[in-house]
Amino acid sequence: MSGFLNAKLPPGTGTVHRATLDALAQYGPRRAGMTHIARLAGANRPYLYRNWASREALVREATRLELKRLLYLARELVAPSPPRCLETRVVVRAARLVREHPVVRTVARTDPELVHTAILRPVTDWHAMAWSWLHDHVTGHLTAAAERDSTTWAVLTTALPYALTPPPDSSDPGERAVIDARLSTAVHLCLGVSPPCTDCEP
Structure with missing residues (x-):
């Protein structure tokens, strides 16, 4: 016993x-x-x-469950913002959470070819999950199905390099701010909002 x-x-x-x-x-x-x-x-x-x-x-x-967790965390923003600005901030935060994840840092260092393929060929289960998340939470304001789908792809394609290519020192707040600001500008344009926008400080 x-x-x-x-x-x-x-x-x-x-x-x-x-x-x-x-x-x-x-x-x-x-x-x-x-x-x-x-x-x-x-x-x-x-x-x-x-x-x-x-x-x-x-x-x-x-890894699918971990990506799901990170995407959930990205939407936990408490500061109020106009809708399009909030959507941009969510994308920026999601990209940062993925970029600074230990697994992504290791993959970028040890297998850059895999990262290159992930950026240029967004056809995996993980890409599909990210696309669905963007479709539900970022481009939902677009009522025309074709426009919504194409805008979702534009946002995903724009965000992928920022999510999958971590800088040498992810802890540098200055470098993080620069990366976030560049992605914020690009996502604003994808969503049809003209930057700069003072409401979208990452």
Whole structure:
């Protein structure tokens, strides 16, 4: 009975997802494997393979949920702004949250080709999630379907380089402000609002 009580419980899904992100941040997307993830999660490889069909399936699930979390955080803005300005600020904040994420910093450093492809070929599940989020929360004011879709693509295409190419020192507030201001100007134009706009300080 005491052995049963002292038995180590397997990690929960959230723990495994966090371990997956930590492994990606430490080793990069090509080197992070199930062994790394299992060790960081306090589990073993058989446990992971019982619950996920493959490493790719686990990475996809963990990173999609993390992107969903970041996009949710981006909308938690408390300062009141005119609608188009609020939408711009949300995009700028989302790009910054992604850009400064440890996984994105590692990918940009260790696999620039992957970043290049992600910017030029926005066709993955992650791009689709970002497009849907923009469509729902940024370009929803456009009533014509074709215009709304094309504007959503314009905003996504504009924001991707700012979201996926972190500067060498992400902690530099001056550099962050410059990057945010440039993206803010571009998104204003995508949404048909003429910058500069004093309501859109990031």
